[in-house]
Amino acid sequence: MSTAVQAAAASVMDRVAARTARKHHPLNVHFDLTYRCNERCIHCYLDHEDHGELTTAEILHVLEELAAAGVLTLTFSGGEIFLRPDLFEILAAARRLHFDISLKTNALLVTAERAARLRELGVRSIQISVYSSDPAVHDAITKVPGSLARTVAAVPLLVAQGLKVQLACPLMQQNLLAYRGVMALAGKLGVPYSFDPTITPMMDGSGGPLTHRVSTAALLPVLQDPVLSACHPRPAARADVALPSGKPVPALASAVSSGLESFSYEDIPCSAGHNSCYISPYGDVLPCVQLPQTAGNLRHQRFGDIWYRAASLEELRSARDSELPVCGGCEIRSYCERCPGLALMEGGDVLGAYERACEMAEQKAHLAGVAHPFSALHAEQAAAVGNGRASRNEHSCDQVQLVLK
């Protein structure tokens, strides 16, 4: 007989993630408690009206169901979670049920007293949205004067409690070059940071936020910046923040993070529907916040029934990267961060290719030294219009050279 406890973070995390994904065990849940918000960010994909949020009792019941189903990590997000007057009641219930708890917030409503309460409730990490170190840029995005100052002021309150804070900075046209300032701000505050150029359509599929998205060509200088590619997002003093892997987390990434990401998934695009899912403030269960395929509603169904019986989840689980109709044979697949949700919202097919992912993959492959990178989608398009492969490659390289000037 041998009893054992293992704690090599990378191997344990990867093993647990891979095993639960393979067995479709629900491990991670991203739970939006409200879509209401005290900011009006120009790129936001949410409808901020309250259309009948889950009550406190309903949320506590959902948490009990999630615990019974074996869910371990919960990320509470919104909207702005501190607009729920029952937030601490919800967190206390999550603590009693032994969840790993992470939060996403703009921190406008964080006080020293609330920070202390978060610590008492065992919250493990808090991600705070910051768009720039320049108040004019940040506040123009949030549409709330003074918001940067209030957000930044909250960080030391949380850090003083020993809470792990990370600045998260979506990159869009309005703040593309703000990343160095955010890095400096994070360094001053002693917290890690991350950047993400992913701007998504509204949850109803309309494309308003996409008008703020940075083109792949304009993003190229950022991708090339050695400061980002060096992958040193964390000041040394906070290096213990890295739960998942111990591997360096790219400073620039495209992911809807559950808080526990793994690089060990085999032949599936991501964890959505395999070991993670999303719950809306109205009780809808989706594979991911970016994948608008409602599998069921917790006001009328049990979580376990939805997770194990929803046809849409079964269909999603059957997909394999290597068998995707277009992308499966793509020569530059390894450079691609194809997202099934964006494939559905932007390309109309959860299994299909979409322009943005192909453009990004070609740019990344080019930066990595691949000669004439050409996605499978673009190859199909070129063939369809009778265009030669060479002409598309020349166009792609023209874009690169233009930006590099």
Next chain:
Amino acid sequence: MSTTIPWQKNPLLAWREIDGETVIISPNDSVMHELNETGSFIWRQIDGRCSAAEIAGMLAAEYEVPPEDALADTEALLQQLVSRQLLVLAGAAR
């Protein structure tokens, strides 16, 4: 390690038993720990009341192993869990 002192799980931990193995996350250091089947059996018995000797007795009965082996394994695991701050003395403050 005393065989008579009852231990309890650190109340700030996140943990779940998944397919017979227990996954534990400590919010203090964000490290994920994993217990195998017998480790999970011991973990289940840690309730703030049972001593190491009592847990070892249950382990010996469940897995039909010599009591002395069960006690040695139990004490070794408890020691590891305590050193990683996954256990605290029963009744101790956070």
